[in-house]
Amino acid sequence: MNMQSNMTSQNNSITDLIHIPKEIVLASSSPRRKKLLETLGIEFRIVHPSVDEDDFTNHEPIEIVQELAYKKAKEVADTEKDSLVIGADTIVWCEGKILTKPINDEEAFNHLKYLSNRTHSVFTGIALIDSDTNLSLVAYEHTLVRFRQLEDEEILAYIRTGSPFDKAGAYGIQDDFGAVFVNKIIGDFYNIVGLPLTLLYLKLKEFSKNYI
Amino acid sequence: MNMQSNMTSQNNSITDLIHIPKEIVLASSSPRRKKLLETLGIEFRIVHPSVDEDDFTNHEPIEIVQELAYKKAKEVADTEKDSLVIGADTIVWCEGKILTKPINDEEAFNHLKYLSNRTHSVFTGIALIDSDTNLSLVAYEHTLVRFRQLEDEEILAYIRTGSPFDKAGAYGIQDDFGAVFVNKIIGDFYNIVGLPLTLLYLKLKEFSKNYI
Numbered sequence: 001m002n003m004q005s006n007m008t009s010q011n012n013s014i015t016d017l018i019h020i021p022k023e024i025v026l027a028s029s030s031p032r033r034k035k036l037l038e039t040l041g042i043e044f045r046i047v048h049p050s051v052d053e054d055d056f057t058n059h060e061p062i063e064i065v066q067e068l069a070y071k072k073a074k075e076v077a078d079t080e081k082d083s084l085v086i087g088a089d090t091i092v093w094c095e096g097k098i099l100t101k102p103i104n105d106e107e108a109f110n111h112l113k114y115l116s117n118r119t120h121s122v123f124t125g126i127a128l129i130d131s132d133t134n135l136s137l138v139a140y141e142h143t144l145v146r147f148r149q150l151e152d153e154e155i156l157a158y159i160r161t162g163s164p165f166d167k168a169g170a171y172g173i174q175d176d177f178g179a180v181f182v183n184k185i186i187g188d189f190y191n192i193v194g195l196p197l198t199l200l201y202l203k204l205k206e207f208s209k210n211y212i
Numbered sequence: 213m214n215m216q217s218n219m220t221s222q223n224n225s226i227t228d229l230i231h232i233p234k235e236i237v238l239a240s241s242s243p244r245r246k247k248l249l250e251t252l253g254i255e256f257r258i259v260h261p262s263v264d265e266d267d268f269t270n271h272e273p274i275e276i277v278q279e280l281a282y283k284k285a286k287e288v289a290d291t292e293k294d295s296l297v298i299g300a301d302t303i304v305w306c307e308g309k310i311l312t313k314p315i316n317d318e319e320a321f322n323h324l325k326y327l328s329n330r331t332h333s334v335f336t337g338i339a340l341i342d343s344d345t346n347l348s349l350v351a352y353e354h355t356l357v358r359f360r361q362l363e364d365e366e367i368l369a370y371i372r373t374g375s376p377f378d379k380a381g382a383y384g385i386q387d388d389f390g391a392v393f394v395n396k397i398i399g400d401f402y403n404i405v406g407l408p409l410t411l412l413y414l415k416l417k418e419f420s421k422n423y424i
Contacts, residue, residue, distance in 0.1 A: 014388050017369060041388050148410065157229060176226050176253050179402060180413040189401040190391060198360065201392040 014041045014201070020084055020208050022130065027076035027087040032174070036195040037086075044086075047076045053089065054100075061093045065125030066138045073127040073136070080131045084207070087127040090194045092169030094120035099169040108159050111170035112181075116150040120169070122192045126200055128207045137207050141196035143187030145173070150181060226253050226413070232296055232420050234342070239288035239299045244386070248407040249298075256298075259288045265301065266312075273305045277337030278350045289343040296419070299339040302406045304381030306332035311381040320371050323382035324393075328362040332381070334404045338412055340419045347422055351415050353408035355399030357385070362393060 024044040026037055037044060049072040058064050066089075073087025092099040094115065102108035122143045129136040158177035164170035171178040173185075173192045190197045236256040238249055249256060261284040270276050278301075285299025304311040306327065314320035334355045341348040370389035376382035383390040385397075385404045402409045 014369065014392070017366060039388055039391060148414075154229060157226065173401070176251055179251060179409045180226070182400070182410060184399050185401060186398050187396050188394075189385070189397060197391045198394060202360075 015043075018042075018201075018204050018208050019211065020204065021211050022082055022084045022132075023080075025076060025080050025083045025085045025131075027072045027085050030088075030194055032172070032193050033088060033195045036190055036193060036197060037200075040197060040201065047080065047085075049073075049075045049087070051075055061091055061098075061121065061123045062125075062140045062142065064098075065089045065091055065123045066127070066140050067125070069125035069127040069140075070129075070136065070138050073129045077129040077131040077134070083131040085127075085129045085131055086200070087129070088124055088195055090122065090124040090168055090191075092120060092122055094118060094169075101166060101168055102164050102170045105159050108164040108170040109155055112150060112155045112158070112164070113152075115147045115169065115171070115181075116155075117147060119144055119146045121145070122169075124191050124194065124196050126196070126203065128203060130210070133210075135210055137203055139199055139203050141188050141191040141199045143185055143189070143191045145182055145192060146184040146186075147181050148183040154181075227255075230254075230413075230416050230420050231423065232416065233423050234294055234296045234344075235292075237288060237292050237295045237297045237343075239284045239297050242300075242406055244384070244405050245300060245407045248402055248405060248409060249412075252409060252413065259292065259297075261285075261287045261299070263287055273303055273310075273333065273335045274337075274352050274354065276310075277301045277303055277335045278339065278352050279337070281337035281339040282341075282348065282350050285339040285341045285348070289341040289346070292343045295343040297339075297341045297343055298412070299341070300336055300407055302334060302336040302380055302403075304332060304334055306330060306381075313378060313380055314376050314382045317371050320376040320382045321367055324362060324367045324370065324376070325364075327359045327381065327383070327393075328367075329359060331356055331358045333357070334381075336403050336406065336408050338408070338415065340415060342422070345422075349415055349419050351411055353400050353403040353411045355397055355401070355403045357394055357404060358396040359393050360395040366393075 026046050027049045029048045051071045056067050068089035069087040073085045077085040125140045127138045163175045188196045239261045241260045263283045280301035281299040285297045289297040337352045339350045375387045400408045
């Protein structure tokens with residue numbers, strides 16, 4: 001992988017196992033995805049996609065997240081040269097419907113009250129696209145998340161922190177309150193934060209075989 | 213809770229829900245536990261216990277972690293006044309045996325090779341002790357962790373980062389490589405890092421009723 005000369009061996013050694021002779025571009029505006037991708041010690045650039053996350057043609061959650069992840073990656077791949085573009089999209093799904101990012105206190109309260117004492121699903125789609133060849137790969141991860149019974153005063157205190165408003169489902173499991181709303185998860189933790197690291201690593205490894 | 217005047221409302225609001233009129237002391241030398249407890253926005257001091265983690269009388273993992281968590285908290289509670297002391301102990305358990313912190317490369321390799329393509333358990337015991345009344349509470353959390361099939365070169369690269377050596381089971385799920393070794397978990401994520409936040413929060417809330 002290029003552009004890693006300034007990183008320490010402790011941080012970049014994971015990239016020694018993946019050989020991608022292109023610049024890696026993350027097509028995402030999410031600060032949490034940026035932080036998670038940095039965890040892997042991979043050098044990358046960020047380009048913000050302008051894809052409308054409410055505009056999709058599929059109905060099933062695993063199809064929706066893969067459709068949107070591909071759209072984000074493709075939009076960016078169309079403008080960047082010599083790049084491997086990573087797109088991702090995450091939805092919170094509970095009993096047949098998507099819980100969006102809340103637009104106000106009331107919607108945040110309703111989302112969290114609804115999630116209380118229920119199990120919901122988090123789906124993330126990822127897409128890899130080579131901007132020169134348009135070769136692509138899409139995949140998804142699915143995690144079950146069980147919320148404990150929340151007290152109204154806990155929900156209200158969390159809303160006062162402002163945390164719910166940039167997050168699908170109105171919570172972040174990596175936040176102070178979000179962390180203690182969750183009783184149990186089944187699946188990949190980082191998927192809930194917005195980027196399933198094990199899946200991404202395995203798919204980057206698979207995709208890198210195109211460059212041998 | 214006392215001593216929170218210098219914290220922002222965004223960070224300390226979780227503590228508004230727990231009323232403990234004592235100084236909180238974390239009886240742990242783990243930097244990861246310190247970081248996780250900070251996530252809750254709780255003000256606390258750290259005192260390092262000198263308890264021998266290999267010295268316990270119980271045999272079952274849920275008993276061992278609670279015994280050691282209590283011992284750590286008790287040792288510190290005996291020297292601190294006006295405090296609520298939190299002790300914790302985590303073990304990695306696979307097919308009837310404890311996987312300790314590895315002492316050299318070879319042991320780290322053997323631990324990780326053994327965890328590869330297997331499901332293991334992580335147990336954390338927590339203990340709360342009021343240093344004045346000796347009133348106490350112990351509890352535990354249990355999480356199942358599934359490792360994917362690891363390649364030897366992945367294990368060797370992880371060992372070169374130095375990460376395995378201060379960690380039970382020779383991995384950290386919050387590390388670069390550790391994160392991508394794990395396929396799936398069932399239970400609480402923060403338990404794997406060393407401090408089950410939801411359990412701790414609920415037990416602090418329960419314990420705080422002693423102060424009403």
